[in-house]
Amino acid sequence: MTVQEVPQGRLRTPFYERMSQLDTLNAWHEWKGYTTPDALYCGETEYFAIRNATAVFDVSPMTKYRITGPDSLAFLDRLVTRDMMKIKPGRVAYAVWCDDQGQVLDDGTIFHLREGEYRLCSQERHLDWFMASAIGFNVDIVVETADVCGLAVQGPTSYSTLSGLDLPGLDQLKLFDLMHCDFEGAELMVSRTGFTGDLGYELWIEPGKAEALWDAVFEAGKLFGIRPIGVHALEMARVEAGYLAPFEDFLPAKGTVRTGRTRSPFELGLEWLVDFKKPNFNGRRALAEEKRKGSTWRLVKLNIEGNKVANASYIFETHKANKGNIGFVTSAEWSPVCKQNIALGTVRMPHGAPGSTVWVEIYYQREMHWSRAMAKAEVVDKPFWFPPRRSATPPGPY
Amino acid sequence: MKTYDAIVVGAGHNGLTTAAFLAKAGLDVVCVEKNDYIGGAAVSRELYKDWMYSNCSYVCSLLRPEIFRALELHKHGLQITPYGGSCQFMQNGDYYGSYHDPEVAYREMARHSQHDADAAERYGADTMRQCRFVRDSLLRTPPDPTSFRPKDIRELLTIGAKFMEMGEDRMYETIRFWTMSVAEYLDEYFESDIIKTAYSGSGIIGTALGVRSPGTAYVLLHHYMGEVDGNVGSWGVARGGMGAVSKSIAGAFQGYGGELRTEAGVDKIVVKNGRTTGVALENGDEINGRIVVSAMDVKRTFLTCMDQSDLPEEFYRRVQNFKIRGSSGKLNIALDGMPRFPALPDGSTLYQSDMHFIDTMDRMERAYDDWKAGTFSKDPYVDMVVPTMTDPTMAPPGKHFMSCFVQYCPRQIEGREWTSPEKEAFAKSVIDQIANYSPNFKDLILHYEVRTPQDIENEIGITEGNIFHGELTMDQLLFNRPVPGYAQYRAPVNGLYMCGSSTHPGGGVMAAPGANAAREILADLNRRNTVPENFGDD
Numbered sequence: 001m002t003v004q005e006v007p008q009g010r011l012r013t014p015f016y017e018r019m020s021q022l023d024t025l026n027a028w029h030e031w032k033g034y035t036t037p038d039a040l041y042c043g044e045t046e047y048f049a050i051r052n053a054t055a056v057f058d059v060s061p062m063t064k065y066r067i068t069g070p071d072s073l074a075f076l077d078r079l080v081t082r083d084m085m086k087i088k089p090g091r092v093a094y095a096v097w098c099d100d101q102g103q104v105l106d107d108g109t110i111f112h113l114r115e116g117e118y119r120l121c122s123q124e125r126h127l128d129w130f131m132a133s134a135i136g137f138n139v140d141i142v143v144e145t146a147d148v149c150g151l152a153v154q155g156p157t158s159y160s161t162l163s164g165l166d167l168p169g170l171d172q173l174k175l176f177d178l179m180h181c182d183f184e185g186a187e188l189m190v191s192r193t194g195f196t197g198d199l200g201y202e203l204w205i206e207p208g209k210a211e212a213l214w215d216a217v218f219e220a221g222k223l224f225g226i227r228p229i230g231v232h233a234l235e236m237a238r239v240e241a242g243y244l245a246p247f248e249d250f251l252p253a254k255g256t257v258r259t260g261r262t263r264s265p266f267e268l269g270l271e272w273l274v275d276f277k278k279p280n281f282n283g284r285r286a287l288a289e290e291k292r293k294g295s296t297w298r299l300v301k302l303n304i305e306g307n308k309v310a311n312a313s314y315i316f317e318t319h320k321a322n323k324g325n326i327g328f329v330t331s332a333e334w335s336p337v338c339k340q341n342i343a344l345g346t347v348r349m350p351h352g353a354p355g356s357t358v359w360v361e362i363y364y365q366r367e368m369h370w371s372r373a374m375a376k377a378e379v380v381d382k383p384f385w386f387p388p389r390r391s392a393t394p395p396g397p398y
Numbered sequence: 399m400k401t402y403d404a405i406v407v408g409a410g411h412n413g414l415t416t417a418a419f420l421a422k423a424g425l426d427v428v429c430v431e432k433n434d435y436i437g438g439a440a441v442s443r444e445l446y447k448d449w450m451y452s453n454c455s456y457v458c459s460l461l462r463p464e465i466f467r468a469l470e471l472h473k474h475g476l477q478i479t480p481y482g483g484s485c486q487f488m489q490n491g492d493y494y495g496s497y498h499d500p501e502v503a504y505r506e507m508a509r510h511s512q513h514d515a516d517a518a519e520r521y522g523a524d525t526m527r528q529c530r531f532v533r534d535s536l537l538r539t540p541p542d543p544t545s546f547r548p549k550d551i552r553e554l555l556t557i558g559a560k561f562m563e564m565g566e567d568r569m570y571e572t573i574r575f576w577t578m579s580v581a582e583y584l585d586e587y588f589e590s591d592i593i594k595t596a597y598s599g600s601g602i603i604g605t606a607l608g609v610r611s612p613g614t615a616y617v618l619l620h621h622y623m624g625e626v627d628g629n630v631g632s633w634g635v636a637r638g639g640m641g642a643v644s645k646s647i648a649g650a651f652q653g654y655g656g657e658l659r660t661e662a663g664v665d666k667i668v669v670k671n672g673r674t675t676g677v678a679l680e681n682g683d684e685i686n687g688r689i690v691v692s693a694m695d696v697k698r699t700f701l702t703c704m705d706q707s708d709l710p711e712e713f714y715r716r717v718q719n720f721k722i723r724g725s726s727g728k729l730n731i732a733l734d735g736m737p738r739f740p741a742l743p744d745g746s747t748l749y750q751s752d753m754h755f756i757d758t759m760d761r762m763e764r765a766y767d768d769w770k771a772g773t774f775s776k777d778p779y780v781d782m783v784v785p786t787m788t789d790p791t792m793a794p795p796g797k798h799f800m801s802c803f804v805q806y807c808p809r810q811i812e813g814r815e816w817t818s819p820e821k822e823a824f825a826k827s828v829i830d831q832i833a834n835y836s837p838n839f840k841d842l843i844l845h846y847e848v849r850t851p852q853d854i855e856n857e858i859g860i861t862e863g864n865i866f867h868g869e870l871t872m873d874q875l876l877f878n879r880p881v882p883g884y885a886q887y888r889a890p891v892n893g894l895y896m897c898g899s900s901t902h903p904g905g906g907v908m909a910a911p912g913a914n915a916a917r918e919i920l921a922d923l924n925r926r927n928t929v930p931e932n933f934g935d936d
Binding site for chain 2: 042044045048051052053156157160223224225306307334336337338339340366371385398
């Protein structure tokens with residue numbers, strides 16, 4: 001007997017054929033086993049589709065779990081740090097979950113699809129941890145990564161685009177709402193979520209209807225500047241929105257080897273996601289202790305003077321770099337839409353309070369030669385980009 | 399009666415920029431504008447229902463990112479989106495396109511001339527070298543070479559050092575560059591007429607000179623030194639039209655506590671005992687101010703809005719002789735759909751580009767000959783762009799706004815004022831030229847607006863409708879702009895300043911003159927400087 005080998009190389013999402021028809025660059029990389037575009041036409045142009053028109057990004061490789069059963073809510077409430085009781089059916093929650101040391105295992109979005117029925121989307125794979133956390137709960141956890149595919153439709157004209165799809169109730173869908181509609185006989189789930197900090201939606205459907213959905217969306221978006229985009233553009237937008245990326249701005253705790261390389265929610269600026277008023281949850285004791293004693297690290301959003309991007313820079317307390325650094329930059333870019341030199345970084349407490357000033361050591365290359373600059377940076381509280389259109393309901397046409 | 403710390407005359411983008419930086423420093427500032435809308439020549443106007451027209455300036459590249467950032471213009475609604483390249487239609491049915499992707503650009507160039515495609519790298523490096531020299535000066539006040547003040551000497555030394563650093567050969571090149579014609583400059587690199595023609599357009603836009611006139615090489619640089627997010631030479635559209643630039647600066651200004659007054663045209667800048675005390679409005683009102691800053695062009699400021707007796711004779715004469723010649727007009731068109739250009743493949747990114755319809759250097763020069771003869775070009779140089787191919791906000795979905803910048807077009811026609819039939823004939827010359835390359839273009843026209851230099855002068859107030867507030871020739875640049883001895887934004891009357899594009903570094907919706915003027919004013923008043931420095935490239 002010959003055993004069927006597992007698929008070799010990179011998997012293709014249900015949208016792959018459609019994306020590759022529009023691809024001109026042939027620049028792809030791997031994302032959780034799937035092939036995903038860096039960019040399809042031009043990373044910068046695609047970025048501007050997010051900020052100026054409609055951008056479409058294939059989120060199918062996201063790890064997805066279906067969580068059902070009588071104790072599904074109790075289980076999730078135990079799993080994540082925020083109060084899941086408040087997340088009614090038809091709502092979506094951004095959440096983090098921690099190990100018993102209060103260190104972040106991952107972040108993700110939890111869709112309350114129907115009473116007691118949830119979908120959890122995350123970057124990493126967690127069935128091992130979820131099963132362990134589910135002991136004693138009457139709950140079913142099923143991996144549905146390949147059973148549901150997703151399209152993020154983002155940008156100021158995304159509402160106008162999706163209006164062409166005849167989705168009743170779309171105009172009243174608020175930020176972090178979700179709804180179910182019919183699409184050619186299949187159930188289409190639409191959520192007002194995204195990773196861009198702009199007006200936008202995510203569409204979730206069974207793989208058999210993927211291409212039909214793609215075609216319908218692109219037809220509807222024809223007059224609204226619709227464009228498929230790759231990771232390069234999305235990455236630019238997410239830093240402007242101040243969103244964290246695992247393996248860049250934090251490491252999922254279970255995969256780290258060295259002590260002290262993990263982060264708690266407090267250390268990632270996610271204190272608002274930790275609710276001590278609710279019953280026991282994973283990491284509670286450790287987090288309560290950390291809250292009492294203080295954290296070691298702090299995530300900072302930096303608005304850096306000048307225009308030289310602070311890639312992989314050390315952060316210092318003063319402009320003299322001789323006293324030892326207080327942390328380092330984890331994501332950095334020039335923000336086209338804010339015309340600001342921005343970065344996310346991690347610094348040792350008590351440094352980096354919002355409103356304070358730190359210094360960033362920037363190495364940059366001009367015609368082979370390297371230069372070094374110490375640039376002043378302001379620690380800001382708010383995301384760099386948060387336009388009113390992101391949450392306007394009903395949304396404007398652009 | 400209230401006395402403001404500063405009165406800024408003219409709510410164009412430069413006036414607003416000066417006003418915003420002064421208000422940011424804590425001054426009590428009023429900005430007065432003669433029209434019932436703000437923006438000057440950076441405006442979006444609904445001239446046809448549901449269509450926003452960028453009816454003067456139409457694309458954006460030179461706006462200094464330092465200023466955008468310092469005034470946090472994104473919080474006041476300004477978004478600049480780059481658009482795709484440019485395109486030159488040819489009479490033989492072919493076209494030459496320029497593209498963002500360097501390899502695609504290379505292939506397209508090689509299709510017309512393999513030699514020129516290879517020469518483009520040398521051209522790019524040489525032009526960028528000149529560009530760096532100028533870019534560094536944009537947010538600096540030009541030094542006065544005759545002054546011995548430490549600041550001027552320091553600044554001269556800085557420029558001198560940058561010049562010396564280039565090395566001997568390149569110093570010669572630089573001096574040649576500043577005085578050359580764009581045609582001569584391009585001849586040193588390229589052999590293909592279509593490629594030279596494509597590059598030469600930037601050398602004459604807004605200028606009453608032809609491609610073979612000395613000094614036009616610099617004008618090319620002026621259009622090349624801008625950027626969108628570090629992509630030098632890129633151009634973008636302001637979301638919502640160019641009015642978004644002015645509106646956002648006005649938003650910042652008001653956010654700092656500044657006061658805007660529209661329908662408040664200035665009749666006279668009031669001078670008492672050699673010092674300005676405020677302005678007298680056309681409606682008879684007077685506003686008192688400790689200083690007055692004029693964003694109007696120099697001719698309008700000093701020849702129209704002041705008494706000759708308040709000004710030094712030599713200065714007055716030089717202002718009279720300042721070159722500010724009407725050389726371009728506009729045709730702004732509302733379209734029922736995007737015209738097809740059969741030469742271009744369907745879906746080409748070149749539909750988003752700026753398009754041109756002249757394919758030889760001779761035709762470029764002939765277009766200028768008509769202007770010299772006192773009339774508009776029969777075969778005009780048109781810089782045509784459809785911003786709604788990029789910007790979803792300016793027209794209903796599927797409909798379009800087309801901006802046609804037209805050169806050459808004189809302020810007066812054959813020495814007298816324009817008549818309506820002549821304006822129509824001017825419009826027709828443009829429409830016919832575009833229609834030669836787009837058979838369905840004429841059928842899609844819903845409405846158009848014709849703008850001769852005379853119309854622009856009458857409405858916006860710019861003398862001769864000159865888009866740069868004065869020619870960008872060597873005799874009117876740097877420490878000679880607007881006139882020798884007065885390049886540091888101070889007028890020869892105490893308390894009076896200039897901040898419009900007649901001052902260094904000139905026009906093009908840069909906001910740099912406005913920012914530089916604010917820095918000088920704040921220094922005179924011993925106030926905290928709020929004006930940012932150049933980011934610098936090194």
